[in-house]
Amino acid sequence: METRAHHVLIGFFTVLVVGAALLFALWLGKADADKQFQTYDIVFQEAVSGLSKGSTVEFNGIKIGDVSSLRLDPQDPRRVIARVRVDSAAPVRTDTQARLVPAGITGMSIIRLSSGENMASPPLAAASGDEVPVIIATPSPLTKLLADGEDVVLNVNELLIQARELFSADNVDSIGRTLRNLEQATGTIAAEREEISLALRELARASGQANAALVEATKLVGAANRLVDVHGAQTLKSAQQSMAAFERAMLTVDALVSDNRGALDSGVRGVAELGPALAELRDTLASLRAITRQLENRPTDYLLGLEPVKEFTP
Template structure:
């Protein structure tokens, strides 16, 4: 009897444990977690590839909930309506936003990433009877996935251009160009000695030109010094000589004019004396003109600044 009573007690204990486990499981699934979870709605205007019911919801990398519903918007099939349940202690703010993120590069799954939310922002709440909505932002990975077709087309076009660039004909042209460059290099190497001699000759010529220029500069300096030192005295002497010549010419003209009557009578007696007197008169005129020029501008007259009219007897 005692053994049978022990078996009955063990059976009852097992039944009670099983019932308790079932009740606890029901409480967790229905009466516990769901009552404590905070629900939010998210509307995506893009494809939600990799996102399913039960996918994780992460806030700055920390799992805070799961996706509970996913469906197309009956009024606009381009939009996806989703509902999430997160821990009520999650600080969802009015400036918090949602975004789809891939879980792995090769897994093909995705999760919802919550981010944003500043300390000064108010908590996201809604009117009674409605579910608060978290605004969604476009996912860069979704955009990349949508644009992958264009990217692949561009890559294919680039490959075709590379194949065209590396065609047999272009490769032959490149080989010819390289051969020409090699030949040019060999010619330059062969002409290196001649080029060196030419450059050396140019260097010597430049040095000689520099020396000649220095000598010419010194000659000009010496000439300027001589002119500045001796030219004023020479010009003064020339002007004095011009004044003396002018006085002599004036005296001769006065002598001739004073004896004009006697000379005219003499000219009547000798026909050859007339041309001689005329030549003397022209000579005196030329001397007078020269003396006037020397007296007024001795430097210009001596250095041919004004070309003098030569006397032709």
């Protein structure tokens, strides 16, 4: 009996020691966990599909914690608040950004934290009235795309319907006829390629001849312009001098007539001799005026001896 009682006491004492050790380990682990982790609230203004309690929290691809709880914002049900517990050594600052990203193809999601550009930003602290520091998450483009997936699918369906209408039997037949006509046209062009090449060579030859004629015409016009500039100016100057001399002669004749008015009136012979002279002077004046008008209007034709083109009047 005494041996059995000693064994019971030893076993009971052993159980007490092991239980005390376990309790001490749990307390030490809890204290160490509370000391090494920091709690944050991440606010999402979108659906958090695939996110659940225990989901991973990463910082630049490295796991630093997990999601402790998820709840809706009592003030705004459209917002979701995820409380996370992360390593206290993680550099969570005021410019740290949070985003919901999918974890592969499993349908699960994780929270990814990323640092801002300002490395001198202070550590994130809780604002007045908040229990823990708050991070406003950046909307995820993929989440928005999945949320709008119904509209995308509808647009794709409409596009497929339009494509099916485009490639209907009638349109396919029309496209086939068009291709056959195009093939016939290309075959005709290929058969007539020698004639087309000949026509192109003739066109090139005609263009060369036209260019040569244009060069000759340019030279002729230049020569005519030089002729007009040199000889025309001299002729006009001579005509002007002749007109001036004729005007002086007419003035002399007028003075002579005025001075001999009495003798002319008394003698018929003087009148008969003076009349032909005046008529000849008038003809000369008319000829000089005609020459002057031709030089002013058509100096090239006059100098080259060309006749004016007469207009046909029906």
